[in-house]
Amino acid sequence: MKRFLATGIVLMLVLSAVPFAASAQAPAEVWVGNESMGELNFPSIQEAVDAVAEGGTVYVAAGEYVEQVLINKDLTLIGEEGAIIKAPAAPEKYTVPEDTKTWEPVIFAFGGTMPDNHVSGGGQINVTIAGFTIDGDGRQPANRSCGVFLRNVSGAVIENTIDNLNLTKETFGIVVYGSGNVLIQANSVSGFGRGGIVVGSRGDFPKPYAVVFDNYVRTVTHASWAQNGIQIGWGATGQIIGNTVSGHVWADEGWGASGILIPGSSNILVAGNEVSNNDYGVAVAGYGNYGGHYPASNIVIRDNLLYGNTYSGVCLQGDVSDTLIEGNTIHSNANGIDVYDYDPGGWTGGGVPVNNTASGNKIYNNEKGIVVWPLLEANQPGPAGTTFTAAGNWWGSAAEPADQVEGDVVYCPWALDEGFTAFATRRVVDDASAPIDLHQEVNYIEVDGDELDSDDVLVFYGDGMRLDFPVALLPAGSVEIVIAKGSGPAPQGFKLYNLYSLSMSADGQAVTDFAGSFTLTFWYDPDEVENPDNLAIYWFDGQQWIAQASAVDTSHNRVTAAIDHFSDFALMEADDADPGAGGDELPKTGTFILWLLPAGLAVLVLGFLMLRHKITVW
Template identity: 25%
Template sequence: NWSGSSGTTRWVNDDGMLFIPPGNGCNNPGYQHIQDAVKDANPGDRINVCPGTYAEQVTVGMGKDNITLKSVGLWKAVIKAPTLMMFDAGDTRYSIVRVSYSNNVTIVGFTISGPGPGPCNSLHYGVRVDNGASANILGNHIIHIRDEPFGGCGNGLAVVVGRLVAASAQILGNVIEDYQKNGPTLRVIGHGPNSLESQNGIQVSDGATGTVRHNFVSQNISGGGLFGGIGVLFFSAGQVVSEHNTATANDYGVYSNQTAGGTSVTESRVRGSTFDGIVIDGSNYHQVSHNASDHNSGPGVSLYDEADNNSIVRNQVQNNDFGGILLDLGSSNTVSTNHVKSNGHDPIDDITDGIRINTGSGNTVTGNHLKNNITHDCHDETLTLNTWSDNGVGTSYPAGLCGYDDDDGEDVNTFGWDASYPWYLSFSDAADLDFVTGYSQFDLSSLLQLLPSIRISATRPRPSPGQ
């Protein structure tokens, strides 16, 4: 718990007054630099950082377990990349804040800001957690984690957990904007369309397992890059639980590629993707349920590359330009009790249907409610290799594939926002791009009641879609 520090409280203020450690307030601080306070800190100490701009790199290393660094005033203490960056110990990367070899370190309420001092590889990470460390990254504003000018050198990750050696973190309640590559957090605002880097919002990869909850991910768009930007990406990951997330205006909303069975994507809202909404690509035994996927340019939900034994259950899929639910290549999947309507606004080559199977066998499609989809509500290119039953439908191919008229209502559960988190009620589905202004007024102490929320135990990522 971030508030559980029982050691010495140390005070930092950059205003140039007399410093007598550990200090007892902003008017009587013990330190002028944050790193000096960290150096003196013992396990369990709390470091309060007074409003001001601190142009320094901060490393919390071995022997600093259970310490808390807290801004006095939300986002009032700014940790800024200095004009002369020093390599992180042990490699040739640059971080603004690093937690390494220490456990349960908490960083609360800061502004952590770039940009780096040069045009390429001048700043790699806003916050880095590695070498077996664990950290709570809470309520920070992490901004400009990029080169200056913005470049295409592959650096610029807002928060990275693991990378070379396993680590873990709770990443909650942060606002991240204007980053160059990846930015996992509660609220992720990409740099917007760019032809230099394909951005990913939240990424769990290379054997990592994670729980990803209550995130809002937006504007991860390549705008001409080789790969699309992805809102929430699981790439060769271990089992991941993803729920109550909202992904809007990304190239892809949620994308799972070759990720372990038992992974679930539930109770989320995906909308306005350049391509597909929710993608299961070469992954097996996933559950995709109680999601709303709408107004995407590709299919609302799609399975590719031998995605087998997945369950697509009780989703609301509507107004997607390239079809509702697409099984392009996969077998033994279950598609059940989904509401699929008004998909296929771009009927190219007769492949925009409500539920469509291109290839694969042993799939079961049952109990779905389909209406007003182009070209068909139900479509099976294999003709006879899959089982279709009890689907309420208007049109089908082959004829008679789906059997009875059904006007069952839209009785799907609510999605995305969780009513148990009161500040979410301030935002509607349309409030996708003006979140930061409202967020700054949130009560940080109530936000911290969400712990634990997102926990990632990460190893080094491999190249992935969007990397």
């Protein structure tokens, strides 16, 4: 059963307003809990904040401070090691225009004014909060609470530990609303009931930009809500980089929790994160009827490690477009990547995922690699653009990933190794009028000779190779031709210039010999060849390499042979001093044979011998 993403909508609340006017003689630096500083020392953080000059710094000594801190001016708030701010038993409640609920933050920094505990208006302040343990004391708020709440703030929240916020209510670690540019770095956020780090709110209000970098966000147990670890959404923008996020799960059958969630935003980078053991790893969702139209587009999900997630490593839901999933390692999830519209007539408002791609990822050990579901439950084809392009990924082995994808997925070409040094592809040929380019190291070609004219000739072009194969030589019905390029160091006494393996199967049986001949041509670089007379095409019979009768055309720098069977074929030049040069058969030495099998055909063994099952590409 598909689950809705719990979006953890953190609606902006206002902080109580107190006239924080500072005198002209206000100190630029003040201390809390440090009696040696005399008149510059204050018994509470709030008193120090009120007293410090605009743009000043408040230093807080080690100790536990049970209070709610309000900031409405530029300042830096620094906690020494062991400085703990603990939520009071009955904190003030605040509202903001962006939310209908009340908030009870431990630290509340805001731009604007606050009559009667309602924040409103514009204005932006610059605030840095660093070095604290912020303890929610496990208390239950009337509506919502959080460790740090920023509205219309630019600045930074750095190296804080936020915990014990209550798991049964809508509690949050760090919340950012309104205008501003915020760095959230190296914080540890846990023990929350709804959201760890949340940036952006719904509605026609200014949207913040945030860099969420190198944070540790984890929940330790199941909560009463679907928790989300890091969320940038509802029009906010930013970057989520280098974080560790885990443990966000929920038992409800209709919703799912996310490690990283991008709801209704565009132009966000999610990179270098480790996201594990959540319901969804990284989720991107676009909505059409969720209090407004909130599509998601141009999201880049790059170089993340995503594993152990209950439903999928990456999930694209609803009105999501132009997402790039690139360079990630996605393993040991139920699905590596999920793409679907779970509610066509509801929240998504008719928007389905379109023009999304995945490339250069390592996708393996998942129950399914990629599943595309747009309108699948209604048994209808998706609109234009719903085809998911997943070319150039590695699927855990050289094997064709046909059984790892479901739905409208294009996975060709696929990587043959996790270093992405060689690729394979599959294509269906139903027209012999145009040459067939062999773009990859391993090429699967499906041909039905009964659908072609018997006088036609299939022409294949590889890297310095051409194969002219008469249709009349094909077995009846559908056949599979595999053409794979190999490489390797030259054996003693020879130079290797090119190497290709040719194979064919019909009805699961290998086809090696033909009633007539086809033409195989190799081109060479005359600047590399010492003596063209010593060039020949060789084929491997399973034990030795045999020289094929070949014609060398020095005017066109090519060598051609008429051949009546499929095998491995190489263009080689024998040294003038080699006793086998110019003969019909190479010396039958173990050195030569053993060299070319393990080294020269390494790619072919991976890409050709192991990949034999036919598939249907959706």
